[in-house]
Each structure stands twice: as structure tokens, then as C-alpha cells.
Amino acid sequence: MGAPDPVIPVALPSKAKLLVATLVASAAAAVILVTAVLPVEYGLDPVGTGKVFGLLREPAQDQALTVPQGGDASMAAVRQGAVTLYPRTYKVDTVELVLEPYEYVEYKYHLIADAGMIFSWSANTPLVHEFHGDPDENPHDVRSYDKSTKSNASGSFIAPVTGIHGWFWENPSGERVTIKLTSAGFYTHAVEFRSDKTQRRHELADVPTPAGP
Amino acid sequence: MSELFAFIFAIALGLTAPAAAHEEFRVVGEITQSKSALIEVKMRDGKTAAVHIDGQTKITRDKAGADAEELKAGQFVVIDAYGDDFTDLLALEIRLVPPIAPAK
Structure with missing residues (x-):
């Protein structure tokens, strides 16, 4: 039976680091929201990524189930x-x-x-x-x-x-x-x-x- | 400031929530692998579905309750599940059924 692994103390992040991490995460979420979620889920394409990456809903799919x-x-x-x-x-x-x-x-x-x-x-x-x-x-x-x-x-x-x-x-x-x-x-x-x-x-x-x- | 972040977060969460919306799937086939809370089912078209089981999953045989232990390789099942595609589903109900002839 070997000796237990040593516990290495880890310093808690400062409030400033937490704030920066939160800001970065929020910014990333906002980018994903605008570039991917809005085109896929709502058909909105404010920055054109939906068209570029083919994320916009195909009009034909919706038309197939609705009638003019x-x-x-x-x-x-x-x-x-x-x-x-x-x-x-x-x-x-x-x-x-x-x-x-x-x-x-x-x-x-x-x-x-x-x-x-x-x-x-x-x-x-x-x-x-x-x-x-x-x-x-x-x-x-x-x-x-x-x-x-x-x-x-x-x-x-x-x-x-x-x-x-x-x-x-x-x-x-x-x-x-x-x-x-x-x-x-x-x-x-x-x-x-x-x-x-x-x-x-x-x-x-x-x-x-x-x-x- | 914190109220602003909370507001932005709430808006982002509200808008992104539908992206996580799941559809209902029907899986019919033979269990090929069963490990703890995950089973793999070979469907009649030859594709494989991965289906998770949780405490809410209803398991039946001939409309009577059955045990999760009966979910073994070789058992045929009819599964109603939620998920995004056949590779990642959560079973709502699993019916244990007699062997089904292969598709012609």
C-alpha cells in the first residue's frame, strides 16, 4: 500500500479574475447567440453568419407543411x-x-x-x-x-x-x-x-x- | 452593473433555451450493449441508437412493469425517447417485445 498522493493547495481566483471570466463567458455566449442561435432558431441573421454557414432554415421545409x-x-x-x-x-x-x-x-x-x-x-x-x-x-x-x-x-x-x-x-x-x-x-x-x-x-x-x- | 449582467444572462438564456428543445423519437430494434444506464440498440435499418435510462424511464413487458435488469443484449425493444438525434436519447418508455424479423 503506497503513501497517499500529496494534496497540492490551489489558490482561489480573485474577484477580478472571476469578473473577467464572467465577462469572457458572457461575450462568448453573446457571439454564439448572434452568430448561430438566432439564425437557426429564429431565422434572424444580423451578422450574415446564417447565410454563410447555411444555418438559416430552408424556406422549402416550412412551406412543405403550410399552404399559401x-x-x-x-x-x-x-x-x-x-x-x-x-x-x-x-x-x-x-x-x-x-x-x-x-x-x-x-x-x-x-x-x-x-x-x-x-x-x-x-x-x-x-x-x-x-x-x-x-x-x-x-x-x-x-x-x-x-x-x-x-x-x-x-x-x-x-x-x-x-x-x-x-x-x-x-x-x-x-x-x-x-x-x-x-x-x-x-x-x-x-x-x-x-x-x-x-x-x-x-x-x-x-x-x-x-x-x- | 451586476443587475445588467443578470439581465443580459437572462435574455441570452431565454433565447438559447429553445436550442436545447428535444424531439420525440421511436427506436425499434435489438439491444446490442447494455451498460449501467446506457443501452445501444441496433435498429431495423442497421443503424445504432444510444439510449440513456434514468429513474423516470418506464420499462414494461406486455403492459406490466419490468426490471431494468431485463435490458440485456439480444432483447428486442420499442423505445419512446427524447433527444436531438438517435445517438443521444433519453428513454421515456421501453417496451420489451418478442423478437422481430429482420427487415426485408
Whole structure:
């Protein structure tokens, strides 16, 4: 058993040194804030470092999940008694989504308030499921319309608020699952969010206008 | 003077806090290493996730509570975790599940 290591006394830093260290740390934090945090988190680029180092958020990423107001305005509905009229044809969508074991996916349509759609979906096994909506105004104010475990559903839907409305499906099993969804409605596009963090925007086709006589 | 520093520090902290905001991740795969409060999981795409465990982490098997000792190499798990990327996550819930067939 050897002798214990000698304790070497260390002098405490003076107040002046502490002040200098604090100032340096504050200055460094301010530089990081201005050159990196503001461009990345807030899209502000006061000294141009965001552009130089590619730190600014890509506009395309944000646009992928939002819709130009003009596109939505063209979907605005006019109610006439029992009939609701839209200034353009509706869109249709048929999609097949594959869920590997224990994966989840969200598939949602962008609808303005009062716009409608009809839908049918089915899966080859019961899924954890929630039909819900995220308002454009406050995406965290999630509206739940139907939450249960089921393998299929069909229905109609009128959007209570402008936003993205659709389904969360989770595969609770160790087997691959396929979901088939068909819908028609006065939506603009769909967005898909997956548990592996990938996101995809789906552009949807207008239903063909019937030919005149 | 000290009030000024405190003010600047508070502003800087407030502005930088969102940079530390975490996202939720789902990790599905097989444990390849388990050491104290850290497990490594080989996911179905072949990549490896590093997941920390703390006292708040819920561990279950068939919806019933399970012990952290069951987190051994070879065990398949489904993990919901918070973090910035798959290399540095903190597990909220770990489900012990039967072996999953490899991705085709």
C-alpha cells in the first residue's frame, strides 16, 4: 500500500479574475447567440453568419407543411341552405401506407374551416388509431375526433378549423401492416409524418371536370 | 452593473433555451450493449441508437412493469425517447417485445 498522493493547495481566483471570466463567458455566449442561435432558431441573421454557414432554415421545409393562403382561399365554401358550394372541383386521394413492426405514421389533409371530405380506410390488423386535427393558428392545440383501436373506418368530416386533419396509426404488432386509404374532399394537399422522423408532402389530383354535352 | 449582467444572462438564456428543445423519437430494434444506464440498440435499418435510462424511464413487458435488469443484449425493444438525434436519447418508455424479423 503506497503513501497517499500529496494534496497540492490551489489558490482561489480573485474577484477580478472571476469578473473577467464572467465577462469572457458572457461575450462568448453573446457571439454564439448572434452568430448561430438566432439564425437557426429564429431565422434572424444580423451578422450574415446564417447565410454563410447555411444555418438559416430552408424556406422549402416550412412551406412543405403550410399552404399559401391563395390556394386555400380558392377552396372557400358558400352555404346555400342544404347545399355547400365550392368554387372548384374536389380532390381525390388513394394511398397505401406500410407500417413496419411498432412503427407509426400520421397522414393528414389540409382543409380550411368548414371544408368537407369523405374517407374510407382499412388495415390488415387492428391499429392504435386517432383521427385528429392540428389548427394552423396553434398546431399544439390538437383536436381529437376519434381515438380507438380499430382496423377500418369510413366517414365524412367537416373541418372545424383551418388546419391539417387526419390519422395517427400505430402498428402495435411485430408484423408488417398495410393501410389503404381512399378519400375525396375539398382539401389542398396531404402531409405524411413517420416515426423515423421523415416527412413528405403529397400533392393531390383534382377530380376531372365532367365534359360538357 | 451586476443587475445588467443578470439581465443580459437572462435574455441570452431565454433565447438559447429553445436550442436545447428535444424531439420525440421511436427506436425499434435489438439491444446490442447494455451498460449501467446506457443501452445501444441496433435498429431495423442497421443503424445504432444510444439510449440513456434514468429513474423516470418506464420499462414494461406486455403492459406490466419490468426490471431494468431485463435490458440485456439480444432483447428486442420499442423505445419512446427524447433527444436531438438517435445517438443521444433519453428513454421515456421501453417496451420489451418478442423478437422481430429482420427487415426485408
